[in-house]
Amino acid sequence: MATTACFIIVSRNEIPIYEAEVGSAVKREDAAQLHQFILHAALDIVQDLAWTTSAMFLKAIDRFNDLVVSVYVTAGHTRFMLLHDSRNDDGIKSFFQEVHELYIKILLNPLYLPGSRITSSHFDTKVRALARKYL
Amino acid sequence: MVDPATTPLGKMLLDEITPVVMVLRTPLVEESCGKNGISLLQMLSPFCNFSNIDVPVRTASDQPYRLHKFKLRLVYESDIRHPNLEVAKEQLKQVITRTGEKELSELGSDPTEISDVVGRSESEILPSWFQLFNKELMHTVSFSEHEAFDHPVACLLVVSSEDEQPINRFIDLFNTNKLPSLLNDGAMDPKILKHYLLVHDNQDGPSEKASKILTEMRSTFGPNDCQLLCINSSEDGRIERQDNPWASHKSDASPSKHLGSFLNNDDFSEIKDVMQELASKHIIPYMEQKIRVLNQQVSATRKGFRNQLKNLWWRKGKEETSDSPNGPMYTFSSIESQIRILGDYAFMLRDYELALSNYRLISTDYKLDKAWKRYAGVQEMMGLTYFMLDQSRKEAEYCMENAFTTYAKIGSSGQQNATRCGLWWVEMLKARHQYKDAATVYFRICGEEPLHSAVMLEQASYCYLLSKPPMLHKYGFHLVLSGDRYKKCDQINHAIRTYRSAVSVYKGSTWSHIKDHVHFHIGQWYAVLGMHDIAVAHMLE
Numbered sequence: 001m002a003t004t005a006c007f008i009i010v011s012r013n014e015i016p017i018y019e020a021e022v023g024s025a026v027k028r029e030d031a032a033q034l035h036q037f038i039l040h041a042a043l044d045i046v047q048d049l050a051w052t053t054s055a056m057f058l059k060a061i062d063r064f065n066d067l068v069v070s071v072y073v074t075a076g077h078t079r080f081m082l083l084h085d086s087r088n089d090d091g092i093k094s095f096f097q098e099v100h101e102l103y104i105k106i107l108l109n110p111l112y113l114p115g116s117r118i119t120s121s122h123f124d125t126k127v128r129a130l131a132r133k134y135l
Numbered sequence: 136m137v138d139p140a141t142t143p144l145g146k147m148l149l150d151e152i153t154p155v156v157m158v159l160r161t162p163l164v165e166e167s168c169g170k171n172g173i174s175l176l177q178m179l180s181p182f183c184n185f186s187n188i189d190v191p192v193r194t195a196s197d198q199p200y201r202l203h204k205f206k207l208r209l210v211y212e213s214d215i216r217h218p219n220l221e222v223a224k225e226q227l228k229q230v231i232t233r234t235g236e237k238e239l240s241e242l243g244s245d246p247t248e249i250s251d252v253v254g255r256s257e258s259e260i261l262p263s264w265f266q267l268f269n270k271e272l273m274h275t276v277s278f279s280e281h282e283a284f285d286h287p288v289a290c291l292l293v294v295s296s297e298d299e300q301p302i303n304r305f306i307d308l309f310n311t312n313k314l315p316s317l318l319n320d321g322a323m324d325p326k327i328l329k330h331y332l333l334v335h336d337n338q339d340g341p342s343e344k345a346s347k348i349l350t351e352m353r354s355t356f357g358p359n360d361c362q363l364l365c366i367n368s369s370e371d372g373r374i375e376r377q378d379n380p381w382a383s384h385k386s387d388a389s390p391s392k393h394l395g396s397f398l399n400n401d402d403f404s405e406i407k408d409v410m411q412e413l414a415s416k417h418i419i420p421y422m423e424q425k426i427r428v429l430n431q432q433v434s435a436t437r438k439g440f441r442n443q444l445k446n447l448w449w450r451k452g453k454e455e456t457s458d459s460p461n462g463p464m465y466t467f468s469s470i471e472s473q474i475r476i477l478g479d480y481a482f483m484l485r486d487y488e489l490a491l492s493n494y495r496l497i498s499t500d501y502k503l504d505k506a507w508k509r510y511a512g513v514q515e516m517m518g519l520t521y522f523m524l525d526q527s528r529k530e531a532e533y534c535m536e537n538a539f540t541t542y543a544k545i546g547s548s549g550q551q552n553a554t555r556c557g558l559w560w561v562e563m564l565k566a567r568h569q570y571k572d573a574a575t576v577y578f579r580i581c582g583e584e585p586l587h588s589a590v591m592l593e594q595a596s597y598c599y600l601l602s603k604p605p606m607l608h609k610y611g612f613h614l615v616l617s618g619d620r621y622k623k624c625d626q627i628n629h630a631i632r633t634y635r636s637a638v639s640v641y642k643g644s645t646w647s648h649i650k651d652h653v654h655f656h657i658g659q660w661y662a663v664l665g666m667h668d669i670a671v672a673h674m675l676e
Contacts, residue, residue: 016646036648041612048604 004067005084005135006035007127009103011115012077014043018118022131023084038062039081042069046079056100057093072096074103076114086135095134102126139523144562148519151273153206154418154483157215157287157315157327159308163295167336170367171397175293176209178366178398182410183207190415192423194486195430202485207414215278215287215315220551223275227268228586228624234264235628261597268590273555278315280322281509282516283472283479287318289328289418296335296345302355305331324467328421330413331361337368338397360417364409367397422480426489429477436470437496446500471497475513482520491520508549511541515556522563535560539579554580554587561594570602574609589620593633611640615653622660631660 005023010016021032042062049058050073062069070092072080080096080103102123106112139145160175168175185205193199278285294304309329318325331352335345342365352361398406437446466472478493494517501510515538521531539560542553557580564573577595581588596613599606618633634657641650658673 033648033652036646037612037615037652040646040649041608044599044606044608 004031004035005082005086005131006032006039007083007099007131008036008039008081009118010039010043010079010081013115015115017078017116018123018127020124020127020131022128022135035067035083038064038067039069039083042071042081043079046071046073046081050077050079057096059089070096072100074100078103084135088135091134095130098130098134099127102130139525139566142562142566144559144566145523147270147559147562148523149204150206152284152479152483152519153208154288154422155208155210155215155285156413156418157212157290158209158293159212159290160293161295161298161304161308163297164293164334167295167334167338167367170336170338176211179406179410180209182407183209183414185411185414188411188415190419192419192484192486194423194426194481194484195489200485202419205414205419207410207418209291210287212315215285215317217278218275220275223271224584224586227271230264230268230271231586231590231626231629234262235626235632261594265590265594269558272587273558276551276555278317279512279552280317281512283323283476284483286323286476287327288422288480289330289413291330291332291413293332293334296333296342296348297339301333301348302351305352305356322467328417329356329360330417331356332409333361333363335363335365337365362409362412364405366402366406368399368402419484422484426477426480426484426486429473429480430489433470433474433477433493433496437474447503471500471509475509478513478516482516482523487520487524491517491524494520507541507545508552511538511545511549511552511556514538514541515559518563519559522566528567531563532560535563539576550582554582561598565598568603570598571606574598574602574613585620586624586626589617589624589626589629592617592620596633607640611637614640618656622656627660627663631657631664634660 005021007018007020007022008016009018019036021035041064045061046058049061049071056073056075058071058073060068060070067083067085068087070082070084072082072093074080080099082092082096084092106118106120106123107114112118140149158176158179164175168178171178183206187203188205190202190205191199192202290309292305292308294301294308298304314325317323318327333345333349333352335342342363345363345365349361349363467476474493474497478490478497481487481490481493494513498510498513498517501507501513514534518531518534518538521527521534535556538556539553542549542556557576561573561576561580564570564576574595577591577598581591592613596610596617599609599613614633614637618630618637621627621630621633634653637653638657641653654673658669661669661673
């Protein structure tokens with residue numbers, strides 16, 4: 001089942017620290033740009049919504065045509081944002097939780113500066129594997 | 136709470152939803168007016184805007200109230216028809232191209248900082264041509280059968296004193312063959328109020344001949360409905376006015392031309408008096424009278440519990456009516472059309488309560504009859520009436536939403552109506568500072584037409600900017616979307632303009648794809664325009 005999905009981790013000062021196209025559909029050239037635009041635009045809504053609820057998983061917060069943006073906020077206000085066209089809420093929630101665990105492991109690395117780009121290829125492979133599993 | 140009449144939507148409604156007077160005239164009349172460089176319509180129009188008419192009006196209730204502001208719309212009979220969509224689209228394109236060229240000089244300067252733009256009021260940051268564009272877009276659906284506020288309330292027949300056999304000319308003018316289809320097809324009652332105006336050009340000679348014709352007219356048509364207007368009394372045709380009232384009405388006037396050069400002060404006040412009399416002594420009382428008569432009819436047949444039950448039962452029993460695409464045909468004599476006229480007249484005379492109760496009556500009827508266009512039209516008016524009454528925001532929004540979705544549902548014939556409904560809805564939301572909702576509606580109005588959707592997206596972006604707190608990310612995103620659409624229609628100036636504002640939003644962000652995209656495209660377009668140094672600067676970013 002071909003789906004489009006774009007996963008981005010954004011730090012608290014709105015700097016993207018990790019991005020990956022994890023969908024299984026064929027990607028077009030400008031799709032990546034469009035996805036970035038949509039996710040960036042959704043940041044406004046995330047700002048306000050994050051403060052109103054103590055849950056970490058904010059479900060679908062914004063839509064554009066038929067693409068939905070779902071967001072998961074960590075305790076340090078790092079946002080995991082997923083742009084997708086499927087409706088698999090539970091799968092997405094589990095995906096976010098597993099990625100959160102991976103992220104915590106990265107943070108535990110004393111050589112990693114929080115808020116900088118995640119360059120570990122290990123992290124990258126694991127995230128993509130999780131995406132294939134849950135999305 | 137802000138008085139609805141002073142909001143932009145209120146002003147728009149008070150300007151647009153006003154009684155229409157159909158003007159029929161002979162060619163000689165146009166010639167006399169043409170000496171001043173304006174047509175008959177242009178000559179009379181500035182005097183149809185009454186800011187203090189002060190006429191007592193008594194509609195269905197027993198309480199009279201005084202009407203202060205009033206406006207008449209004068210339209211030639213050849214214009215009372217569905218505007219040609221292609222022509223309208225061409226015109227809109229011209230508006231946009233012209234404004235694009237005007238802004239060319241600004242494109243060379245640096246883009247403004249985003250902190251400057253945030254926090255400014257609406258009038259400061261919106262480009263001024265949005266209003267004009269929206270208005271033109273709304274005019275593409277004028278004079279439809281399913282709405283009664285565009286149907287002419289009265290007819291002004293104008294003949295020159297130089298015409299041969301003026302009495303016969305008056306009768307000829309109202310020849311049914313040349314009248315607009317609205318009157319001929321039974322959509323509205325062809326027996327409308329007629330008023331006869333004899334125009335005498337003082338340049339042609341003294342006015343005794345005209346007075347004689349006037350007495351003849353009075354004996355044929357009735358003493359109250361005829362008037363004489365003497366124009367062009369100035370001897371040498373070189374009157375100059377400080378405040379030229381015709382300039383704003385003539386869209387293509389060259390500034391050096393002296394409009395109205397033959398009309399001296401006497402003429403001025405005469406025209407004023409004629410229009411004032413027409414409005415206060417003829418049109419308003421006629422509308423009042425009609426409202427009272429219709430109201431009585433409606434009360435007898437529809438109001439009251441028994442009547443309502445009868446009506447509902449009878450309607451439900453009519454299951455076998457054929458489902459024509461436009462819904463069942465309603466002629467002007469059907470009770471539903473009467474109620475619609477009653478509602479619209481009440482709206483135009485500012486009696487919003489009466490208008491609302493009538494609109495509610497026919498709303499359910501049209502729904503049961505599946506006459507979707509009319510249903511949508513009534514829902515639209517209900518929303519506007521709630522707004523003018525300043526009551527029940529949720530009801531108003533619900534009605535507008537209903538109208539919008541219904542228009543969209545009926546397919547291509549309702550598309551333009553949906554646009555107009557959407558534009559009114561947006562103004563309503565903006566007047567109540569609900570900018571986020573307004574932006575989503577703008578997004579919905581975008582149809583397939585790329586130029587219109589470009590403008591709508593840009594308006595949406597400004598709404599996001601104006602919302603509190605300002606949603607800058609959305610602002611930037613919609614600017615980029617609209618820039619892309621502008622580029623698709625070859626409006627490069629506008630594309631650059633929107634992208635420039637977007638650049639200031641994305642300055643300092645690290646989202647690489649976004650920045651690349653914006654800078655690359657804007658650089659490319661500057662290069663197309665020939666401003667190469669700016670183009671290169673952007674490309675290097």
